[in-house]
Amino acid sequence: MRAVPLFKLVPEPLDQEAAALPPFKWAGNDIGQRHRLGGSPDFIQTDDIPSCSCGKTMSFYAQLDSINDEFILGDCGMIYVFVCFDCPETKSILQSF
Numbered sequence: 508m509r510a511v512p513l514f515k516l517v518p519e520p521l522d523q524e525a526a527a528l529p530p531f532k533w534a535g536n537d538i539g540q541r542h543r544l545g546g547s548p549d550f551i552q553t554d555d556i557p558s559c560s561c562g563k564t565m566s567f568y569a570q571l572d573s574i575n576d577e578f579i580l581g582d583c584g585m586i587y588v589f590v591c592f593d594c595p596e597t598k599s600i601l602q603s604f
């Protein structure tokens with residue numbers, strides 16, 4: 508498994524619809540700011556790193572946070588993306604509170 512270096516991802520609205528989305532009403536300040544590339548997954552539930560169909564443990568590639576109350580993933584959840592650099596195959600999982 509190859510570890511991807513850690514990057515902070517900061518979403519930037521690219522159209523007026525995205526720029527006009529209201530923020531979360533009640534969620535904590537970190538919700539919506541947890542986007543990241545590489546490093547280690549910030550699992551909300553138990554660790555859940557998938558295996559590739561080739562049998563190798565997949566590399567953590569990114570986690571994508573909920574956007575706002577309209578585009579919320581479960582209960583303030585996140586999507587975790589994994590990749591096998593050898594195949595290349597991807598898998599994603601969603602965890603929420």
Ligand SMILES: [Zn+2]
Pocket residue numbers: 559560561562563591592593594596
């Ligand atoms: Zn593989």
